[in-house]
Amino acid sequence: MSGDDNRTRFVVRTDRVPEQPASRVGEQRPGLLRSEDHDLCPGCGEPVALRMLLEAIEELGLGQDSIGVVGIGCYTALTTLMDIDLIQALHGRAPSVATGAKRMRPDKLIFTLQGDGDMVNEGLQEVIHTAARGESVTCVLLNNGVFGETGGHMTATTVIGQRTKNTPEGRDAGYHGHPILVTDIIAGLGGTAYAARCGVYDAAEISRTRRILRRAFETQQKGVGFSFVEILTMCPTGWFVPTAEGPEYLDQVLGSVHRLGEVKVDGKLVQS
Amino acid sequence: MTRRLMEGSEAIAEAAVVAGCRFFAGYPMTPFTELLEGMARRLPAEGGVCINAESELEAIGMAWGALATGARAATGSTGQGLALMQESLSELTRSELPLVLFNMARGQADYYQATRGGGHGDYRHIVLAPIDIGEAVALTQLAFDLADRWRNPVQIYGDYLLAHTSEAVAVERLDFAPLPTKDWAVDGSLGGSGASRNINPIGMTKGSKGIEPESFWKRLQAKHDEIAAAEARYESEHTEDAELLVVAFGTVARFVRYVVAGLRAEGVKVGWFRPITLWPFPAQALAEAAAGAARVAVLEQNAGQMIDDVRLAILGAAPVIPIGGISSDEAGFGIGPLLDVDVIRDRIEAGLAGREVPR
Numbered sequence: 195m196s197g198d199d200n201r202t203r204f205v206v207r208t209d210r211v212p213e214q215p216a217s218r219v220g221e222q223r224p225g226l227l228r229s230e231d232h233d234l235c236p237g238c239g240e241p242v243a244l245r246m247l248l249e250a251i252e253e254l255g256l257g258q259d260s261i262g263v264v265g266i267g268c269y270t271a272l273t274t275l276m277d278i279d280l281i282q283a284l285h286g287r288a289p290s291v292a293t294g295a296k297r298m299r300p301d302k303l304i305f306t307l308q309g310d311g312d313m314v315n316e317g318l319q320e321v322i323h324t325a326a327r328g329e330s331v332t333c334v335l336l337n338n339g340v341f342g343e344t345g346g347h348m349t350a351t352t353v354i355g356q357r358t359k360n361t362p363e364g365r366d367a368g369y370h371g372h373p374i375l376v377t378d379i380i381a382g383l384g385g386t387a388y389a390a391r392c393g394v395y396d397a398a399e400i401s402r403t404r405r406i407l408r409r410a411f412e413t414q415q416k417g418v419g420f421s422f423v424e425i426l427t428m429c430p431t432g433w434f435v436p437t438a439e440g441p442e443y444l445d446q447v448l449g450s451v452h453r454l455g456e457v458k459v460d461g462k463l464v465q466s
Numbered sequence: 467m468t469r470r471l472m473e474g475s476e477a478i479a480e481a482a483v484v485a486g487c488r489f490f491a492g493y494p495m496t497p498f499t500e501l502l503e504g505m506a507r508r509l510p511a512e513g514g515v516c517i518n519a520e521s522e523l524e525a526i527g528m529a530w531g532a533l534a535t536g537a538r539a540a541t542g543s544t545g546q547g548l549a550l551m552q553e554s555l556s557e558l559t560r561s562e563l564p565l566v567l568f569n570m571a572r573g574q575a576d577y578y579q580a581t582r583g584g585g586h587g588d589y590r591h592i593v594l595a596p597i598d599i600g601e602a603v604a605l606t607q608l609a610f611d612l613a614d615r616w617r618n619p620v621q622i623y624g625d626y627l628l629a630h631t632s633e634a635v636a637v638e639r640l641d642f643a644p645l646p647t648k649d650w651a652v653d654g655s656l657g658g659s660g661a662s663r664n665i666n667p668i669g670m671t672k673g674s675k676g677i678e679p680e681s682f683w684k685r686l687q688a689k690h691d692e693i694a695a696a697e698a699r700y701e702s703e704h705t706e707d708a709e710l711l712v713v714a715f716g717t718v719a720r721f722v723r724y725v726v727a728g729l730r731a732e733g734v735k736v737g738w739f740r741p742i743t744l745w746p747f748p749a750q751a752l753a754e755a756a757a758g759a760a761r762v763a764v765l766e767q768n769a770g771q772m773i774d775d776v777r778l779a780i781l782g783a784a785p786v787i788p789i790g791g792i793s794s795d796e797a798g799f800g801i802g803p804l805l806d807v808d809v810i811r812d813r814i815e816a817g818l819a820g821r822e823v824p825r
Contacts, residue, residue, distance in 0.1 A: 225658045228673055257657035263531065273664055274672050279652035281534045282666030283527070284557055290524040294531025294539065295652075297515040298489060302654040320527070323520040 224248045226257050228277045235342075237437035239427025239444070240269045242394040243336050243403065244307075246425075248276065250407035251303065254415075260303040261295055263288040265317075267309035268343045269336055286317025289324035292331045303411055305332040311341045314350040314376050321380065325420040328385030332410045332421040335376065338429035339448050346432035350374045353451040357434060373451060377424045381458040387419030389458040393426035393449055395441035406456065419461060426452060469634040474599045474624070478568070479504025480637040481606035482540055487566065488514035489532035489539035491525040497626040497799060498543050498570035505540075522550040526565070530554060533563040534665045536651030538610055542568025542622075545576030549584060555619060556585025560667035560686060562650070564613030566606075567591075567621045570629040573793070573800025574716060577771035580623050581745045588683060590690040591619040592697060593744040595716040597723075599633040604640060605742070611642040616693055617650070623744060626799045627717040698751065699742035704730050705755040708737030710818045713752065713776050714765045715741050718790070718805070722765055725811045736814060744772070749779035756780055763817035765790040767804055769825075789813040791825040 223230060226248040232241050251260050257278065264273050266285040273280055283291040288306035296304040306313075313321050313335050321333050340358055341347040348358040348365060351373050355364040365373075381389035388410050392403040403425055410421035426448050428440035435443050456464050472480070479501055482490070490505035492498065502516070509516040515532075519525035525541045532539035543551070548569050558565050569576055580593045592612055596602035602624060609620040656662040664672055669682025704726060705711060714722040719740040726738045739755045741748050756762050762784050764773040770788045777786045790813070793802030803809060816823045 228660070233675060251657075258655050258659075260657055261535070261652050261654040273666075274670060274675060277660060277662050277672070278657040279654045279662050280664040280666070281531060281652060282561070282664060282668065282670065283530070284554060287523065287527045287530075287554065290519070290527030291531035291534070293517070293524075294489060294491070294528035294533070295535050296531070297517070297528075298532045298535040298537040298539075299653065319520060320524060323524065 224252045226252055226277050228275050232275060233271055234268055235431045237428055237430040237440045238268070239338065239394045239429070239440070240336050241272060242400060243425045243427050244269065244272050244276070246394070246400060246404040247307070247334060247407055248278070250404050250411060251278070253408060254411055256303045256411065259301070260305070261299065263292040263295065263304070263306045265306065265308035265312035267312050269307060269309060285312050287320060288312070289317065289320040289331070289333055292333070293324055293329050296329060296331050300330070303414060305334055305411070307334050307336070310335065310337040310339060310349045310351040314374050318350070318374070322383065325380045325383045325422065326385045328419040330414050330417050330419070332414050332423065334407070335424040336427050337424050337448070337452060338427045338432065340429050340432035342429045342432040346434065351376065351452065353448055356447065358432070375452060377422060377452070377457055380422045381463060385420045386422060386458055387461045388413040388421040390456040391424040391426070391452055391454050393444055393454055395426070395428065395444040399454070424452070426454070467636040467638050469636045471632050471634050472599070473500065473630065473632045474602060474628045475500035475570070475630070476504050477599050477603050477635050477637055478606050478622070478624070479508055481603040482566070482610070483508045483512055484637055484639045485538065485607040485610040487538045487540050487610060488512065489529060489537050490514070491517040491519045491528040491541050493519050493522050493525055493543060493547060495544050495547050497572070497629040498547065498568065500629060501542060501568055501570060522547040523554065526551040526554040526558070529565055530558055530563060533565055534652055536648040536653070540566040540568065542570065545569055545571045545579055548576070548579060552584035553586070555591070556583060556587055556589045557667040559589040559591055559619055560587065561665055562617040563619070563665070564617055565619040566609045566613050567619055569621055569623050571623060571625045571800070572798055573625060574718060574767040575769070575771070576623070577744065577766065577768060580621055581747070581775070588687060590693070590745060591621055592616070592693065592746070593621045593623055594742060595623040595744050596628060597717060597720050597740065599628065600635050602628055603635055603637050607640045611645070612697065614645050616689065618689070618693065623716060625717055626801055694746040697743060698746045698748040700740060700748035700751050701742060702737065702739040702751070702755050704737035705739065707735055707758065709735040709760045710814070711756045711759040711762045712736065712738045712765055712814055712817065713740070713762060713772070714738065715744060715772060718765060718767050721805060721807055721810050725807050725814060729811070729814065734818070736818065747775045747779065749775070752776065752779040753781070753783065756784055759784055761817060761820065762786045763789045763814065765810065765813060767793050767800060767802070787817060788825065789817045789823045791823070
């Protein structure tokens with residue numbers, strides 16, 4: 195089990211008058227988010243993950259001390275909404291760009307934002323070496339198991355049986371190979387101080403995602419090594435499932451292979 | 467300042483440090499390796515960083531990140547390693563980041579790579595080709611200045627001879643005109659201000675949806691046109707009455723200069739011309755230098771690459787003939803039989819007589 199298994203369910207009580215009036219989530223928009231008006235598909239998990247990332251930075255008071263390095267994927271379109279200093283990297287290359295930025299600005303929080311196609315297909319070597327060097331940066335993977343931007347194609351994290359446009363009968367281990375469980379690889383490297391996998395399929399997991407991001411950033415602030423957060427995100431468009439079924443598909447299909455939880459904390463593997 | 471016997475790699479590393487370079491990343495490869503070693507020795511003492519990158523792709527990526535924070539940063543390799551960097555090089559150019567890139571090439575066969583590039587899209591970068599170590603010290607410093615001035619990558623095209631031979635040189639800091647402040651760099655401080663930045667190669671502007679590629683690319687094109695008009699550099703001698711004008715670049719031009727001086731002393735009407743910038747190619751200056759020549763001969767150590775630019779400069783005003791060619795040692799490092807003043811003299815005399823040379 196993970197080191198953070200506290201999935202508190204929020205219950206709306208109806209037997210008494212609330213102490214504070216209700217407020218809409220939209221009114222609590224983080225100061226680092228310029229607008230919520232994004233162009234990604236309905237049901238996409240990436241805007242939710244982005245919001246948790248910005249909230250985590252804001253909670254730590256690092257909004258004026260952070261530089262993000264962004265890869266290429268659907269989430270790239272969200273950079274226009276992020277009121278935070280950014281460097282746009284090539285597909286797969288964000289970890290080395292983050293390395294150069296961190297070495298010149300060691301006092302800043304440096305993070306990457308990459309998809310599974312970007313990080314695990316195109317640039318796997320980059321993130322592995324950055325972790326092995328113990329680079330004091332945080333790499334954030336938005337993993338939906340599919341190339342969403344191209345319209346739903348297999349990535350290195352696509353799970354066995356998952357249908358994509360180039361695995362129309364489902365990913366077959368004998369024909370297409372096996373998914374890479376990247377958090378587990380990263381956690382096994384000596385330079386990694388923190389590694390965790392979370393998801394944005396329900397309110398509790400969304401809340402945990404923010405906490406996990408905070409812990410990763412705090413790990414970077416302590417300067418004790420590389421930190422890594424994999425966030426499973428919905429892509430109903432790329433999965434060819436109805437929008438409303440995205441969260442359940444994420445939990446049941448991707449989440450059963452890419453197991454959620456903290457894998458490494460304070461440089462030690464979490465016993466499962 | 468007293469001169470010191472220095473290997474080219476060491477002198478170039480020293481010049482980069484003197485120019486304020488504080489970040490370097492590279493992957494070893496002959497004859498670039500000693501430049502990486504030099505930076506690894508020098509940078510930590512200057513408060514800088516030198517990283518042994520996992521590959522050339524990571525090396526240029528790391529430099530990219532350092533540049534984005536406003537630091538002076540460089541990377542390099544041989545042409546083989548630069549081949550791996552081409553995607554980043556073209557995107558760095560569109561991100562308008564001032565990279566200095568060293569190609570310690572194995573000969574002169576990377577001319578096309580340096581001047582045309584292997585990356586995608588419309589992009590250009592300045593290429594400086596030093597003739598010797600002393601000039602390399604000056605051009606390395608100029609490279610950092612030009613990169614910052616134009617917010618555009620600049621390449622130093624060197625080779626085995628430049629990197630691995632030693633000469634007495636003084637590495638003195640050169641002064642350049644004041645540069646604008648780097649008000650485009652990211653330091654992480656602008657989050658939440660509404661004015662945060664995004665250094666990107668696709669013309670994205672925060673707060674506005676989508677991109678405007680056409681206007682963005684046209685603005686870059688206009689900048690490259692300005693660079694082309696302003697930064698062409700060359701050197702020439704004995705061109706006024708030359709019947710044959712010999713064009714060469716880099717260390718090969720040093721042999722040509724020596725042979726032409728000897729022929730001139732014998733009364734032979736031959737001149738020489740050397741582009742110092744391979745891009746922008748000094749086409750107008752070359753056309754003027756060749757105005758009275760019956761023939762223009764190109765001596766380059768490859769199958770014939772720069773000759774395209776020479777022909778485009780001359781525009782048919784005179785025949786342009788190749789008198790160089792592929793020439794290498796057994797290792798492939800580019801020290802071949804062509805790099806010999808007697809061989810070069812024979813080639814130039816063939817050019818004078820209008821004879822073809824073996825290629």
